[in-house]
Amino acid sequence: MKKLLLSLALFTGLADAAHAQSGVLKYGVKGGFNLSSYTGGGDTGSNTGFKPGFAAGVLVNYGLSDMTSLQIEGLYSQKGAFINQANYSAGNSLAPYNGQQYRSTLSYIDVPVLFKVTTGEEGKGLFFELGPQASFALGDREFFRPQGDKAGSPNEVTVFNTRDRLVPVGVGYVGGIGYQLTSGLGLGLRYTGDFSNVYKDGFGTGSAPLQGSNNFHNGVFQLQVHYLFGGKS
Template sequence: MKKVLLSLALLAGFAGAANAQSGVVKYGIKGGFSLSSYTGGGDIGKNTGFKPGFTAGVLVNYGLSDMTSLQIEGLYSQKGAFIDNASGFYANGTTYTAYTNKQYRSTLSYIDVPVLFKVNTGEAGKGLFFELGPQASFAVGLREFTRDQNSGAGSPTEQDLSTDRNRLVPVGIGYVGGIGYQITSGFGLGVRYTGDFSNVYKDGFGAGNAPLRSDNNFHNGVFQFQVHYLFGGKG
Protein backbone atom coordinates (compact mmCIF):
# COMPACT_ATOMS: atom_id res chain seq x y z
CA MET A 1 0.00 0.00 0.00
CA LYS A 2 2.85 2.35 0.85
CA LYS A 3 4.42 1.67 -2.56
CA VAL A 4 1.14 2.51 -4.28
CA LEU A 5 0.79 5.76 -2.33
CA LEU A 6 4.41 6.67 -3.06
CA SER A 7 3.91 5.98 -6.77
CA LEU A 8 0.77 8.12 -6.82
CA ALA A 9 2.58 10.94 -5.04
CA LEU A 10 5.44 10.83 -7.56
CA LEU A 11 3.00 10.86 -10.47
CA ALA A 12 1.17 13.80 -8.96
CA GLY A 13 4.45 15.63 -8.52
CA PHE A 14 5.47 15.07 -12.16
CA ALA A 15 2.03 16.11 -13.37
CA GLY A 16 2.19 19.27 -11.28
CA ALA A 17 5.61 20.13 -12.68
CA ALA A 18 4.49 19.46 -16.25
CA ASN A 19 1.55 21.82 -15.85
CA ALA A 20 3.34 24.49 -13.83
CA GLN A 21 3.35 26.86 -16.80
CA SER A 22 0.09 25.65 -18.39
CA GLY A 23 -2.29 28.55 -18.94
CA VAL A 24 0.30 31.21 -18.06
CA VAL A 25 0.10 34.19 -20.42
CA LYS A 26 3.10 36.44 -21.01
CA TYR A 27 3.32 39.57 -23.10
CA GLY A 28 6.47 40.93 -24.64
CA ILE A 29 8.30 43.28 -26.94
CA LYS A 30 11.08 42.42 -29.35
CA GLY A 31 13.32 43.93 -31.97
CA GLY A 32 16.51 43.29 -33.85
CA PHE A 33 18.65 43.28 -36.95
CA SER A 34 17.90 41.39 -40.17
CA LEU A 35 19.61 40.33 -43.39
CA SER A 36 17.23 39.73 -46.29
CA SER A 37 17.48 38.55 -49.88
CA TYR A 38 15.48 36.87 -52.65
CA THR A 39 15.53 33.10 -53.06
CA GLY A 40 14.68 31.00 -56.11
CA GLY A 41 13.73 32.69 -59.35
CA GLY A 42 16.63 31.65 -61.57
CA ASP A 43 19.12 34.46 -62.14
CA ILE A 44 17.24 36.90 -59.90
CA GLY A 45 17.53 34.68 -56.83
CA LYS A 46 21.11 33.63 -57.60
CA ASN A 47 22.50 37.13 -58.09
CA THR A 48 20.96 38.93 -55.11
CA GLY A 49 22.94 39.82 -52.01
CA PHE A 50 21.83 40.30 -48.42
CA LYS A 51 20.37 43.67 -47.50
CA PRO A 52 20.41 44.90 -43.86
CA GLY A 53 17.20 45.96 -42.15
CA PHE A 54 15.37 45.73 -38.85
CA THR A 55 12.33 44.18 -37.22
CA ALA A 56 10.32 45.25 -34.16
CA GLY A 57 7.00 44.44 -32.55
CA VAL A 58 5.02 42.70 -29.82
CA LEU A 59 4.18 39.13 -28.81
CA VAL A 60 1.82 37.04 -26.68
CA ASN A 61 3.04 33.73 -25.25
CA TYR A 62 0.60 31.12 -23.87
CA GLY A 63 2.07 28.33 -21.77
CA LEU A 64 0.99 24.82 -22.76
CA SER A 65 3.23 23.07 -20.22
CA ASP A 66 6.46 23.69 -18.34
CA MET A 67 8.47 23.16 -21.55
CA THR A 68 6.12 24.15 -24.36
CA SER A 69 4.16 27.25 -25.35
CA LEU A 70 2.31 28.86 -28.23
CA GLN A 71 3.53 32.30 -29.28
CA ILE A 72 1.84 34.80 -31.61
CA GLU A 73 3.73 37.89 -32.77
CA GLY A 74 2.98 41.08 -34.68
CA LEU A 75 6.17 42.49 -36.22
CA TYR A 76 7.10 45.31 -38.53
CA SER A 77 9.74 43.74 -40.75
CA GLN A 78 12.00 45.15 -43.46
CA LYS A 79 12.86 42.82 -46.32
CA GLY A 80 14.29 43.17 -49.82
CA ALA A 81 17.61 42.61 -51.57
CA PHE A 82 20.39 44.21 -53.55
CA ILE A 83 22.07 43.33 -56.85
CA ASP A 84 25.53 44.58 -57.82
CA ASN A 85 26.23 45.68 -61.40
CA ALA A 86 22.54 45.53 -62.28
CA SER A 87 21.05 46.63 -65.58
CA GLY A 88 17.41 47.28 -66.36
CA PHE A 89 14.73 49.94 -66.81
CA TYR A 90 12.62 52.21 -64.66
CA ALA A 91 9.29 53.76 -65.55
CA ASN A 92 8.84 57.52 -65.92
CA GLY A 93 5.23 58.00 -66.90
CA THR A 94 4.75 56.06 -70.12
CA THR A 95 8.46 55.94 -70.97
CA TYR A 96 11.29 53.81 -69.67
CA THR A 97 14.82 54.89 -68.86
CA ALA A 98 17.62 52.36 -68.94
CA TYR A 99 20.25 51.97 -66.24
CA THR A 100 23.43 49.90 -66.46
CA ASN A 101 26.09 48.77 -64.00
CA LYS A 102 24.20 50.19 -61.03
CA GLN A 103 23.60 48.79 -57.58
CA TYR A 104 19.92 47.87 -57.34
CA ARG A 105 18.25 47.90 -53.92
CA SER A 106 14.74 47.19 -52.70
CA THR A 107 13.30 47.96 -49.28
CA LEU A 108 10.05 46.07 -48.72
CA SER A 109 7.99 46.65 -45.58
CA TYR A 110 5.69 44.03 -44.06
CA ILE A 111 3.64 43.30 -40.99
CA ASP A 112 4.59 39.70 -40.13
CA VAL A 113 2.30 37.54 -37.99
CA PRO A 114 4.06 34.27 -37.05
CA VAL A 115 2.30 31.59 -34.97
CA LEU A 116 5.05 29.58 -33.27
CA PHE A 117 5.25 26.39 -31.25
CA LYS A 118 8.10 26.80 -28.76
CA VAL A 119 10.02 24.18 -26.80
CA ASN A 120 12.16 25.34 -23.87
CA THR A 121 14.79 22.84 -22.72
CA GLY A 122 15.75 24.67 -19.51
CA GLU A 123 14.10 24.98 -16.12
CA ALA A 124 11.68 27.63 -14.84
CA GLY A 125 11.15 28.99 -18.34
CA LYS A 126 14.84 29.72 -18.88
CA GLY A 127 17.50 28.14 -21.07
CA LEU A 128 17.75 27.07 -24.69
CA PHE A 129 14.56 27.16 -26.78
CA PHE A 130 13.46 26.16 -30.26
CA GLU A 131 10.58 27.63 -32.28
CA LEU A 132 8.78 26.65 -35.47
CA GLY A 133 5.58 27.65 -37.21
CA PRO A 134 3.74 29.34 -40.11
CA GLN A 135 3.74 33.05 -40.85
CA ALA A 136 1.48 35.47 -42.71
CA SER A 137 3.12 38.63 -44.13
CA PHE A 138 1.07 41.71 -45.05
CA ALA A 139 2.77 44.08 -47.51
CA VAL A 140 2.69 47.73 -46.37
CA GLY A 141 5.46 49.49 -48.30
CA LEU A 142 7.95 49.34 -51.18
CA ARG A 143 10.90 51.36 -52.40
CA GLU A 144 13.13 50.25 -55.28
CA PHE A 145 16.09 52.38 -56.27
CA THR A 146 19.53 52.32 -57.86
CA ARG A 147 22.76 54.09 -57.03
CA ASP A 148 26.31 54.06 -58.31
CA GLN A 149 28.51 51.12 -57.38
CA ASN A 150 30.42 51.57 -54.12
CA SER A 151 28.33 54.58 -53.05
CA GLY A 152 26.73 54.69 -49.63
CA ALA A 153 23.25 55.36 -48.24
CA GLY A 154 21.87 58.76 -49.15
CA SER A 155 24.17 59.07 -52.15
CA PRO A 156 23.16 61.85 -54.60
CA THR A 157 23.31 59.19 -57.33
CA GLU A 158 20.24 57.40 -55.92
CA GLN A 159 17.40 57.09 -58.44
CA ASP A 160 13.97 55.82 -57.35
CA LEU A 161 12.52 53.14 -59.61
CA SER A 162 9.20 52.46 -57.90
CA THR A 163 7.28 53.14 -54.68
CA ASP A 164 4.09 51.38 -55.75
CA ARG A 165 3.17 48.95 -52.94
CA ASN A 166 0.38 47.49 -55.10
CA ARG A 167 3.01 45.66 -57.17
CA LEU A 168 3.66 43.34 -54.21
CA VAL A 169 1.66 40.21 -53.40
CA PRO A 170 -0.54 41.68 -50.63
CA VAL A 171 -0.50 38.68 -48.28
CA GLY A 172 2.38 36.21 -48.32
CA ILE A 173 2.44 32.81 -46.62
CA GLY A 174 5.66 31.38 -45.24
CA TYR A 175 7.39 29.70 -42.34
CA VAL A 176 9.65 30.53 -39.38
CA GLY A 177 12.30 28.40 -37.69
CA GLY A 178 14.59 29.57 -34.92
CA ILE A 179 16.70 28.93 -31.86
CA GLY A 180 17.39 31.13 -28.86
CA TYR A 181 18.23 31.42 -25.20
CA GLN A 182 16.01 32.73 -22.41
CA ILE A 183 18.59 34.34 -20.11
CA THR A 184 16.19 35.44 -17.36
CA SER A 185 12.45 35.10 -16.93
CA GLY A 186 12.13 38.29 -19.01
CA PHE A 187 15.17 38.81 -21.20
CA GLY A 188 16.09 36.54 -24.12
CA LEU A 189 17.98 36.35 -27.42
CA GLY A 190 17.13 34.52 -30.63
CA VAL A 191 18.16 33.81 -34.21
CA ARG A 192 15.59 32.76 -36.80
CA TYR A 193 15.09 32.30 -40.51
CA THR A 194 11.85 33.26 -42.23
CA GLY A 195 11.06 32.10 -45.74
CA ASP A 196 8.06 32.73 -48.00
CA PHE A 197 6.22 30.24 -50.16
CA SER A 198 4.54 33.16 -51.97
CA ASN A 199 6.17 35.24 -54.71
CA VAL A 200 7.36 38.74 -53.86
CA TYR A 201 5.67 40.52 -56.78
CA LYS A 202 2.29 40.02 -58.42
CA ASP A 203 3.56 40.23 -62.01
CA GLY A 204 7.31 40.13 -61.88
CA PHE A 205 10.52 41.92 -61.10
CA GLY A 206 11.16 45.46 -62.36
CA ALA A 207 9.17 48.64 -62.83
CA GLY A 208 5.97 48.86 -64.87
CA ASN A 209 6.04 46.63 -67.95
CA ALA A 210 9.81 46.89 -68.32
CA PRO A 211 11.65 43.92 -69.86
CA LEU A 212 13.25 43.07 -66.50
CA ARG A 213 9.82 41.99 -65.31
CA SER A 214 9.94 38.56 -66.93
CA ASP A 215 11.21 36.57 -63.92
CA ASN A 216 8.78 36.24 -61.01
CA ASN A 217 9.39 32.90 -59.31
CA PHE A 218 11.35 34.19 -56.31
CA HIS A 219 10.58 34.74 -52.64
CA ASN A 220 11.67 36.66 -49.57
CA GLY A 221 14.22 34.98 -47.30
CA VAL A 222 15.34 36.69 -44.07
CA PHE A 223 17.79 35.96 -41.25
CA GLN A 224 16.71 37.78 -38.07
CA PHE A 225 18.77 38.39 -34.92
CA GLN A 226 16.40 39.42 -32.13
CA VAL A 227 16.22 40.40 -28.48
CA HIS A 228 12.99 40.26 -26.48
CA TYR A 229 11.56 40.95 -23.05
CA LEU A 230 8.61 39.13 -21.53
CA PHE A 231 6.17 40.55 -18.98
CA GLY A 232 3.74 38.60 -16.77
CA GLY A 233 3.54 35.05 -15.47
CA LYS A 234 6.18 33.32 -13.47
CA GLY A 235 9.35 32.62 -15.40
Protein backbone atom coordinates (compact mmCIF):
# COMPACT_ATOMS: atom_id res chain seq x y z
CA MET A 1 0.00 0.00 0.00
CA LYS A 2 2.82 2.36 0.86
CA LYS A 3 4.46 1.63 -2.49
CA LEU A 4 1.19 2.35 -4.27
CA LEU A 5 0.74 5.67 -2.45
CA LEU A 6 4.36 6.60 -3.14
CA SER A 7 3.94 5.78 -6.83
CA LEU A 8 0.77 7.85 -7.03
CA ALA A 9 2.46 10.79 -5.32
CA LEU A 10 5.43 10.57 -7.68
CA PHE A 11 3.16 10.38 -10.71
CA THR A 12 1.14 13.36 -9.49
CA GLY A 13 4.31 15.38 -8.94
CA LEU A 14 5.59 14.59 -12.42
CA ALA A 15 2.24 15.45 -13.96
CA ASP A 16 2.16 18.79 -12.13
CA ALA A 17 5.69 19.58 -13.36
CA ALA A 18 4.82 18.56 -16.89
CA HIS A 19 1.87 20.95 -16.96
CA ALA A 20 3.44 23.79 -14.98
CA GLN A 21 4.20 25.75 -18.11
CA SER A 22 1.59 24.15 -20.37
CA GLY A 23 -0.56 26.78 -22.05
CA VAL A 24 1.73 29.68 -21.04
CA LEU A 25 2.02 32.17 -23.89
CA LYS A 26 5.12 34.33 -24.10
CA TYR A 27 6.22 36.87 -26.67
CA GLY A 28 9.50 38.62 -27.22
CA VAL A 29 12.07 40.32 -29.36
CA LYS A 30 15.39 39.09 -30.67
CA GLY A 31 18.33 40.20 -32.77
CA GLY A 32 21.78 39.06 -33.69
CA PHE A 33 24.67 38.57 -36.05
CA ASN A 34 24.63 36.50 -39.27
CA LEU A 35 27.49 34.82 -41.13
CA SER A 36 26.13 33.58 -44.44
CA SER A 37 27.38 31.91 -47.59
CA TYR A 38 26.18 29.80 -50.52
CA THR A 39 26.21 26.05 -50.17
CA GLY A 40 26.18 23.66 -53.10
CA GLY A 41 28.42 24.06 -56.12
CA GLY A 42 28.84 25.46 -59.58
CA ASP A 43 30.71 28.14 -61.48
CA THR A 44 31.34 30.62 -58.66
CA GLY A 45 35.08 31.04 -58.33
CA SER A 46 37.70 30.41 -55.65
CA ASN A 47 37.85 31.37 -51.98
CA THR A 48 34.14 31.44 -51.28
CA GLY A 49 33.65 32.87 -47.81
CA PHE A 50 31.12 34.14 -45.31
CA LYS A 51 29.45 37.52 -45.47
CA PRO A 52 28.41 39.34 -42.25
CA GLY A 53 24.88 40.59 -41.75
CA PHE A 54 22.20 40.81 -39.09
CA ALA A 55 18.79 39.45 -38.15
CA ALA A 56 16.09 41.02 -35.96
CA GLY A 57 12.43 40.49 -35.24
CA VAL A 58 9.78 39.12 -32.91
CA LEU A 59 8.74 35.74 -31.54
CA VAL A 60 5.83 33.96 -29.86
CA ASN A 61 6.43 30.97 -27.56
CA TYR A 62 3.68 28.60 -26.41
CA GLY A 63 4.47 26.23 -23.55
CA LEU A 64 3.63 22.58 -24.15
CA SER A 65 5.07 21.38 -20.84
CA ASP A 66 7.64 22.49 -18.27
CA MET A 67 10.47 21.54 -20.63
CA THR A 68 9.00 21.86 -24.13
CA SER A 69 7.44 24.64 -26.16
CA LEU A 70 6.51 25.67 -29.69
CA GLN A 71 8.09 28.87 -30.94
CA ILE A 72 7.23 30.89 -34.05
CA GLU A 73 9.40 33.81 -35.17
CA GLY A 74 9.30 36.55 -37.77
CA LEU A 75 12.79 37.84 -38.57
CA TYR A 76 14.28 40.25 -41.05
CA SER A 77 17.48 38.50 -42.08
CA GLN A 78 20.42 39.50 -44.28
CA LYS A 79 22.06 36.67 -46.21
CA GLY A 80 24.41 36.38 -49.16
CA ALA A 81 27.98 35.40 -49.88
CA PHE A 82 31.53 36.63 -50.43
CA ILE A 83 33.79 35.29 -53.18
CA ASN A 84 37.35 36.58 -53.10
CA GLN A 85 38.22 35.88 -56.73
CA ALA A 86 35.37 35.55 -59.21
CA ASN A 87 36.02 33.08 -62.02
CA TYR A 88 33.24 32.85 -64.60
CA SER A 89 33.32 30.76 -67.74
CA ALA A 90 34.32 32.46 -70.99
CA GLY A 91 31.31 33.94 -72.71
CA ASN A 92 29.42 34.71 -69.52
CA SER A 93 28.44 38.35 -69.21
CA LEU A 94 30.14 38.49 -65.79
CA ALA A 95 33.49 37.20 -67.05
CA PRO A 96 34.94 40.77 -67.28
CA TYR A 97 34.87 40.84 -63.46
CA ASN A 98 37.01 37.73 -63.06
CA GLY A 99 39.63 38.21 -60.36
CA GLN A 100 37.55 40.77 -58.46
CA GLN A 101 35.64 40.31 -55.20
CA TYR A 102 31.99 39.34 -55.51
CA ARG A 103 29.56 40.22 -52.72
CA SER A 104 25.82 39.79 -52.39
CA THR A 105 23.35 41.14 -49.85
CA LEU A 106 20.08 39.23 -49.93
CA SER A 107 17.19 40.34 -47.72
CA TYR A 108 14.52 37.96 -46.41
CA ILE A 109 11.71 37.63 -43.92
CA ASP A 110 12.34 34.30 -42.19
CA VAL A 111 9.52 32.48 -40.40
CA PRO A 112 10.86 29.48 -38.44
CA VAL A 113 8.50 27.15 -36.53
CA LEU A 114 10.56 25.51 -33.80
CA PHE A 115 10.12 22.72 -31.28
CA LYS A 116 12.12 23.81 -28.26
CA VAL A 117 13.38 21.75 -25.31
CA THR A 118 14.75 23.52 -22.22
CA THR A 119 16.64 21.30 -19.77
CA GLY A 120 16.79 23.52 -16.68
CA GLU A 121 14.21 24.21 -14.00
CA GLU A 122 11.42 26.76 -14.55
CA GLY A 123 12.36 27.10 -18.21
CA LYS A 124 15.91 28.24 -17.50
CA GLY A 125 19.17 26.61 -18.53
CA LEU A 126 20.37 24.91 -21.71
CA PHE A 127 17.90 24.64 -24.58
CA PHE A 128 17.74 22.96 -27.98
CA GLU A 129 15.57 23.95 -30.93
CA LEU A 130 14.73 22.38 -34.28
CA GLY A 131 12.17 22.96 -37.00
CA PRO A 132 11.28 24.07 -40.54
CA GLN A 133 11.59 27.60 -41.91
CA ALA A 134 9.97 29.58 -44.71
CA SER A 135 11.96 32.48 -46.22
CA PHE A 136 10.31 35.28 -48.20
CA ALA A 137 12.66 37.19 -50.52
CA LEU A 138 12.65 40.98 -50.18
CA GLY A 139 15.71 42.26 -52.02
CA ASP A 140 18.94 41.43 -53.80
CA ARG A 141 22.05 43.56 -54.29
CA GLU A 142 25.09 41.95 -55.92
CA PHE A 143 28.25 43.80 -56.83
CA PHE A 144 31.93 43.44 -57.70
CA ARG A 145 34.80 45.25 -56.06
CA PRO A 146 38.45 45.36 -57.26
CA GLN A 147 40.91 43.53 -55.04
CA GLY A 148 42.30 45.80 -52.33
CA ASP A 149 39.43 48.30 -52.46
CA LYS A 150 37.50 48.98 -49.28
CA ALA A 151 33.76 49.14 -48.71
CA GLY A 152 32.15 52.06 -50.50
CA SER A 153 34.86 52.19 -53.15
CA PRO A 154 33.83 54.26 -56.21
CA ASN A 155 35.04 51.32 -58.30
CA GLU A 156 32.26 49.03 -57.04
CA VAL A 157 29.95 47.89 -59.81
CA THR A 158 26.42 46.74 -58.96
CA VAL A 159 25.33 44.05 -61.42
CA PHE A 160 21.99 43.01 -59.90
CA ASN A 161 19.66 45.09 -57.73
CA THR A 162 16.26 43.42 -57.83
CA ARG A 163 14.59 40.51 -56.09
CA ASP A 164 13.07 39.30 -59.37
CA ARG A 165 15.83 36.77 -59.95
CA LEU A 166 15.47 35.25 -56.46
CA VAL A 167 13.20 32.31 -55.67
CA PRO A 168 10.35 34.23 -53.95
CA VAL A 169 9.63 31.70 -51.18
CA GLY A 170 12.28 29.31 -49.93
CA VAL A 171 11.92 26.32 -47.62
CA GLY A 172 14.60 25.21 -45.19
CA TYR A 173 15.43 24.10 -41.68
CA VAL A 174 16.75 25.52 -38.40
CA GLY A 175 18.75 23.81 -35.68
CA GLY A 176 20.19 25.51 -32.64
CA ILE A 177 21.39 25.48 -29.08
CA GLY A 178 21.33 28.19 -26.43
CA TYR A 179 21.02 29.15 -22.81
CA GLN A 180 18.14 30.83 -21.02
CA LEU A 181 19.90 33.13 -18.53
CA THR A 182 16.91 34.55 -16.63
CA SER A 183 13.14 34.51 -16.85
CA GLY A 184 13.49 36.68 -19.97
CA LEU A 185 17.01 37.04 -21.31
CA GLY A 186 18.62 34.31 -23.39
CA LEU A 187 21.42 33.60 -25.88
CA GLY A 188 21.33 31.26 -28.86
CA LEU A 189 23.52 29.87 -31.64
CA ARG A 190 21.82 28.32 -34.64
CA TYR A 191 22.35 27.25 -38.23
CA THR A 192 19.75 27.74 -40.95
CA GLY A 193 19.96 25.97 -44.28
CA ASP A 194 17.73 26.11 -47.35
CA PHE A 195 16.43 23.18 -49.38
CA SER A 196 15.32 25.66 -52.05
CA ASN A 197 17.62 27.30 -54.59
CA VAL A 198 18.63 30.93 -54.11
CA TYR A 199 18.11 31.89 -57.76
CA LYS A 200 15.40 31.07 -60.28
CA ASP A 201 17.70 30.69 -63.30
CA GLY A 202 21.19 30.15 -61.93
CA PHE A 203 23.95 31.97 -60.13
CA GLY A 204 24.97 34.14 -63.10
CA THR A 205 22.80 35.69 -65.76
CA GLY A 206 21.37 32.50 -67.21
CA SER A 207 23.70 32.60 -70.20
CA ALA A 208 24.91 29.34 -71.75
CA PRO A 209 27.86 28.60 -69.41
CA LEU A 210 25.58 28.71 -66.38
CA GLN A 211 22.41 27.09 -67.66
CA GLY A 212 21.62 24.18 -65.35
CA SER A 213 24.04 25.50 -62.69
CA ASN A 214 21.43 26.43 -60.15
CA ASN A 215 22.21 24.32 -57.09
CA PHE A 216 23.02 27.19 -54.74
CA HIS A 217 21.39 27.41 -51.31
CA ASN A 218 21.63 29.88 -48.45
CA GLY A 219 23.47 28.68 -45.35
CA VAL A 220 23.63 30.95 -42.29
CA PHE A 221 25.23 30.78 -38.84
CA GLN A 222 23.37 33.03 -36.39
CA LEU A 223 24.34 34.32 -32.94
CA GLN A 224 21.26 35.80 -31.30
CA VAL A 225 20.06 37.49 -28.13
CA HIS A 226 16.38 37.40 -27.14
CA TYR A 227 14.11 38.66 -24.41
CA LEU A 228 10.79 37.06 -23.48
CA PHE A 229 7.76 38.74 -21.89
CA GLY A 230 4.59 37.26 -20.47
CA GLY A 231 5.17 34.59 -17.86
CA LYS A 232 8.14 32.58 -16.72
CA SER A 233 10.52 31.50 -19.44
